[in-house]
Amino acid sequence: xxxxxxxxxxxxxxxxxxxxxxxxxxxxxxxxxxxxxxxxxxxxxxxxxxxxxxxxxxxxxxxxxxxxxxxxxxxxxxxxxxxxxxxxxxxxxxxxxxxxxxxxxxxxxxxxxxxxxxxxxxxxxxxxxxxxxxxxxxxxxxxxxxxxxxxxxxxxxxxxxxxxxxxxxxxxxxxxxxxxxxxxxxxxxxxxxxxxxxxxxxxxxxxxxxxxxxxxxxxxxxxxxxxxxxxxxxxxxxxxxxxxxxxxxxxxxxxxxxxxxxxxxxxxxxxxxxxxxxxxxxxxxxxxxxxxxxxxxxxxxxxxxxxxxxxxxxxxxxxxxxxxxxxxxxxxxxxxxxxxxxxxxxxxxxxxxxxxxxxxxxxxxxxxxxxxxxxxxxxxxxxxxxxx
Numbered sequence: 001x002x003x004x005x006x007x008x009x010x011x012x013x014x015x016x017x018x019x020x021x022x023x024x025x026x027x028x029x030x031x032x033x034x035x036x037x038x039x040x041x042x043x044x045x046x047x048x049x050x051x052x053x054x055x056x057x058x059x060x061x062x063x064x065x066x067x068x069x070x071x072x073x074x075x076x077x078x079x080x081x082x083x084x085x086x087x088x089x090x091x092x093x094x095x096x097x098x099x100x101x102x103x104x105x106x107x108x109x110x111x112x113x114x115x116x117x118x119x120x121x122x123x124x125x126x127x128x129x130x131x132x133x134x135x136x137x138x139x140x141x142x143x144x145x146x147x148x149x150x151x152x153x154x155x156x157x158x159x160x161x162x163x164x165x166x167x168x169x170x171x172x173x174x175x176x177x178x179x180x181x182x183x184x185x186x187x188x189x190x191x192x193x194x195x196x197x198x199x200x201x202x203x204x205x206x207x208x209x210x211x212x213x214x215x216x217x218x219x220x221x222x223x224x225x226x227x228x229x230x231x232x233x234x235x236x237x238x239x240x241x242x243x244x245x246x247x248x249x250x251x252x253x254x255x256x257x258x259x260x261x262x263x264x265x266x267x268x269x270x271x272x273x274x275x276x277x278x279x280x281x282x283x284x285x286x287x288x289x290x291x292x293x294x295x296x297x298x299x300x301x302x303x304x305x306x307x308x309x310x311x312x313x314x315x316x317x318x319x320x321x322x323x324x325x326x327x328x329x330x331x332x333x334x335x336x337x338x339x340x341x342x343x344x345x346x347x348x349x350x351x352x353x354x355x356x357x358x359x360x361x362x363x364x365x366x367x368x369x370x371x372x373x374x375x376x377x378x379x380x381x382x383x384x385x386x387x388x
Contacts, residue, residue, distance in 0.1 A: 023355040109360075113151045166340060167226075174191055215228060220333075223333070225278045246346075253282050261279055306334070311329065340378070360378045
């Protein structure tokens with residue numbers, strides 16, 4: 001497998017537990033954690049309600065007696081004699097991991113059971129696979145007769161959200177801090193790498209301060225200035241990681257539509273293009289996608305380029321470098337698709353790899369091994385489901 005493909009592949013779960021079982025367990029764990037937080041809040045409220053503002057004299061005497069009965073510390077020496085007994089150890093130089101490391105919710109590959117996949121499991125190459133559609137359909141019918149689960153979530157049309165087409169680019173975390181920019185209306189945005197939390201870019205932004213977004217930095221951001229917004233973790237100080245996925249995506253689109261886009265002239269130079277992203281583009285999603293919508297719209301969109309419009313400053317003179325005098329020109333830019341993300345509607349945002357979010361790539365992760373296209377396999381399984 002190519003190094004980049006290996007790096008991009010989500011970690012493989014080797015515990016032998018089916019993905020559906022892991023998903024049910026993860027969802028149940030989230031529900032228990034939420035109930036525990038609610039019970040803790042109720043306990044704190046009850047404890048606060050039972051506090052007394054009065055102070056009884058007898059209680060004061062008891063407090064004085066208890067205070068005198070404890071160990072006494074010499075007022076002149078204080079705690080110095082205890083400190084002398086503590087010998088400091090050798091200094092250790094340990095590099096603390098970034099607080100932003102591995103915060104993103106990372107999808108598992110959708111584990112699909114398909115008649116073509118066992119061929120690859122036994123080390124055969126692509127020329128051993130059934131070549132005709134009729135042969136492929138016969139193999140799938142045989143799998144159905146043997147009661148082999150196809151791996152497609154049984155409640156896909158009711159309990160899931162399809163995020164597609166997923167744009168190609170670098171997964172990252174967008175973190176904004178207090179406004180300190182132009183006229184006090186700009187915040188400082190810092191892009192953090194997904195795995196180690198390293199800073200990729202710092203730049204002014206129209207996003208509100210104290211906001212954390214799960215993003216994809218477009219593969220050609222220097223040419224189009226696009227930062228794709230995938231999910232919302234915090235917005236203006238309000239936490240959203242304990243909100244359901246359908247709520248988060250709705251809130252994301254509503255709030256992004258309210259804020260203004262940064263002017264391309266702040267970032268664009270004729271020689272180097274965009275110095276930082278200025279267009280915040282939400283990744284499209286479909287709530288409770290039907291099989292018909294998946295087959296007619298979502299899957300075809302993931303096989304084609306998505307065309308969006310961006311504004312680029314132009315002076316009309318190729319030799320002119322004065323961007324301030326430039327006129328904004330709308331141009332069409334193509335965006336390459338990277339597949340489909342499926343989220344469980346009622347799931348919360350959680351850091352690290354999670355079975356509550358699964359990925360169907362739009363192309364084989366290792367084309368040299370003759371692996372089938374996961375998107376083709378997904379489409380065939382959905383067609384079988386739709387025709388059943």
